[in-house]
Amino acid sequence: MRNETVRNTAVTNETARTYDVIVIGGGPVGENVAERTRAAGLSTVIVERELLGGECSFWACDPSKALLRPVVARADASRVPGLDPAVAGPLDAERVFAHRDRMSSYWKDEDQADWLNSVSVDLLRGHGRLTGPREVTVETPEGNTVALTARHAVVLSTGTRAALPPLPGLDSVRPWTSREATSAREVPGRLTVVGGGVVAVEMATAWQALGSRVTLLVLENGLLERMEPFAGELVTDALREAGVDIRFGTTATSVHRDGGAAGEVRITLSNGEQLVADEILLATGRAPQTHEVGLEAVGLTPGDWLSVDDTFRVTGVAGGWLYAVGDVNRRALMTHQGKYQARIAGTVIGTRAKGEPVDDAPWGAHAATADHAAVPQVVFTVPEIASVGLTSREAERSGRRVKVVDYDLAQVAGAHQYGEDYRGRARMLVDTDRGTVVGVTFAGPGVGGLVHSATIAVAGEVPLDRLWHAVPAFPTLGEVWLRLLETHRG
Known part of the structure; x- marks a missing residue:
């Protein structure tokens, strides 16, 4: 036609x-x-x-990564000898927003x-x-x-x-959802983020770096609860080092904005305390x-x-x-x-x-x-998190017999190219009955580039005997595959 x-x-x-x-x-x-x-x-x-x-082009993937890229690049550069003083200053928010706008095609x-x-x-x-x-x-x-x-x-x-909770006072507050968080044109002095998942940690990372004082309210006892625990722990440490106030086991129970559109948001917490913010972002799931x-x-x-x-x-x-x-x-x-x-x-x-x-x-x-076996995901925080397949908790719940293989990414030669004080970790789950990889999680600077190799290993059900012949280039982070196989062999 x-x-x-x-x-x-x-x-x-x-x-x-x-x-x-x-x-x-x-x-x-x-x-x-x-x-x-x-x-x-x-x-x-x-x-x-x-x-x-749709959402990805204008209010999610593209604009959020445009906001995060300068943050991650600065964090990487700050560890490299010879570059660290050059990147010590604050981000230029206007130029970051301009890049975000271009990546979002100016919402046209x-x-x-x-x-x-x-x-x-x-x-x-x-x-x-x-x-x-x-x-x-x-x-x-x-x-x-x-x-x-x-x-x-x-x-x-x-x-x-965005799925918004039934929070008293919410109608009058005009809260941020992921849409407002990725398209805002001004940096709020104080931003409270409710949630502990991917949107929450990515936007906390971005807006803290852009100059907001960020408070993160997390009902659970850790960040990124659907991933391996060490992923959330590394992101928690990095956010706190950046100045984010993270409060676990806490959420908002009511909200109120004083004095109209430009007024402060008063947030009552589940422990009875009160917070005051200029904006509140509800990253509490999707519907x-x-x-x-x-x-x-x-x-x-x-x-x-x-x-x-x-x-x-x-x-x-x-x-x-x-x-x-x-x-x-x-x-x-x-x-x-x-x-x-x-x-x-x-x-x-x-x-x-x-x-x-x-x-x-x-x-x-x-x-x-x-959709069942090999879903890759990258969380663009500092450090990056990349995963595919099962976590150790999911493998345990499924009844599979798996061997958990961990390795310190800082021991890989390629990590040294990222400068001093590299912190990262890799985990590979091996199905001991079939001799194949069923899950991989990486946490550390630069690991987003490793996720496709892991996806091929999981989706292709590549036997470990064949993975030995996939030789990683030296010195790259990809050498972690060799170290994981060596650790598995013992």
Whole structure:
């Protein structure tokens, strides 16, 4: 089918349209699905109510890493002899914000729309809702209503939103969520962050370095509780050294902002104390964006996560036409994992539309397996944390017999190139029955670059006898693989 969309002008002048595939949600996940279905010869439209490119491009991955990159680079440089005095001064917040703005395309999505046009995917701007099997109604910004019908599939890739706690006084406070934390244009003098997960520690790292006095309220007894304990411990030490006030076993019980928009935020804590801040960031989890997409029209509950099979068909919906990819299915809430799901879902939809068995899909892309066994993640703090596969706690709960192999990353020759006082740790989990690696965690400066080698080892189920022949270059941090194997052998 010929693409007739130029940016957001496409189908808004029609009241009805039929496509092979309708994708609701135009973030990177929706874009990847649409590209795959269009490549399979299926006419495809994306329905998007905000910016094409989604949360990752404008309020998460890109802007957050733009804020964090100067912080991590300065921390690395401060350990290198000859550079340390040169980087001792404060960060230039205005230049950091300018870089962040460029990385976020100034919150404009023309380039994304041009790319969609180049791959012949239509774009309809507006709020899409399911109204029946294979039927979607779109309310456009101009106030028009467009009825869409799908011949083969409707794909929900609407992502997640910040989950805010039922905190007394919250409505009047206008708290920061991850969106405000990554797009703010001024450095608050005092910032209180509620939470102990990835968003909390990354934003505490960024804003402390930009000049805020940060207080971190963590209900749990450690940071990054879903990762290996040593990861959270190293990040805790680094944040405290940077000046962050971390309070474990504590959370906010009520909030109040004095004197209007510019007033101070008064925060009552669970231990009865009070804090005063200029802004409060609630990094307390995510909720699915399914409350306004018409799930009730197909027998599902609005606001629920969507259960799917390994081809991303939504379970409980007759006919096999509804798919859910990315964060909305809760399998792995990370952009790269959502794009992986999108590639599979798009390939499967194209294969099924041709009446071919999905087992014959190219390069084995007929079912997702990495969501269960090999999900990589990098936390861009000081130090960096990188992991894939199981943690030791998860392995224990699963009943696997594993051997935990630890190594001090500071003993690797490549770590010395990062300067003095390198602190880091590596852990490899070996399935003793199969002789394969099932989980790896690295913590230390520069470890983000190690995660893909670990992902290949885990996803490929590479036997340890073969890993001995993957020779790491000297002197790099990658030599930790050799040291882990030597430690395992004993």
